Amino acid sequence: MRLFKGFFIVLAGLFIFITILSLFIPSKLMVTRDVVTNAPAGKVFSEINNLHNWKHWQPVFINDSAKITFNTGADGVSNFCEWDSKGKKNTVTITSKSNQSIAAVLKRSGETDVQNTISILPLADSNQVQAEWNVLIRLKWYPWEKFYGIFIEKISGQGYEDALNSLKSYVENN
Numbered sequence: 001m002r003l004f005k006g007f008f009i010v011l012a013g014l015f016i017f018i019t020i021l022s023l024f025i026p027s028k029l030m031v032t033r034d035v036v037t038n039a040p041a042g043k044v045f046s047e048i049n050n051l052h053n054w055k056h057w058q059p060v061f062i063n064d065s066a067k068i069t070f071n072t073g074a075d076g077v078s079n080f081c082e083w084d085s086k087g088k089k090n091t092v093t094i095t096s097k098s099n100q101s102i103a104a105v106l107k108r109s110g111e112t113d114v115q116n117t118i119s120i121l122p123l124a125d126s127n128q129v130q131a132e133w134n135v136l137i138r139l140k141w142y143p144w145e146k147f148y149g150i151f152i153e154k155i156s157g158q159g160y161e162d163a164l165n166s167l168k169s170y171v172e173n174n
Contacts, residue, residue: 022143039171052078
């Protein structure tokens with residue numbers, strides 16, 4: 001019985017230590033990726049401005065394009081889409097637009113919303129533009145989620161980089 005009690009105290013102490021340690025890990029994470037393209041800013045912006053055009057370059061949309069439902073407005077621009085992936089409903093909604101950027105929210109049932117901003121920035125003294133994708137991820141206070149946050153940049157960053165490289169390839173070749 002004494003061994004069991006000692007084991008329980010050590011286990012409880014370890015859990016408290018890990019919980020306190022996780023409180024020092026930020027609750028907001030920013031993942032940023034960019035790519036430089038040899039295409040006009042207007043052409044690049046037209047690809048990100050309309051979700052229906054994302055099927056040309058966004059790997060998720062290319063792979064699941066048959067299952068994606070787009071909501072197209074009277075102007076012919078799609079600002080909302082939804083699809084099912086691995087038994088969960090996903091939606092992307094463009095929440096705001098400016099001359100050079102869009103803001104979108106990715107919602108996946110059972111998960112925290114992910115804020116996305118894609119900006120098109122002309123480079124000085126050049127015909128090139130930089131496409132930059134910023135992703136803001138909010139983590140809950142749970143220790144396991146905070147520790148997962150340490151690795152999320154490496155896990156999800158490659159997907160954003162692949163999407164931007166695909167965008168670059170598409171706008172330069174079409």
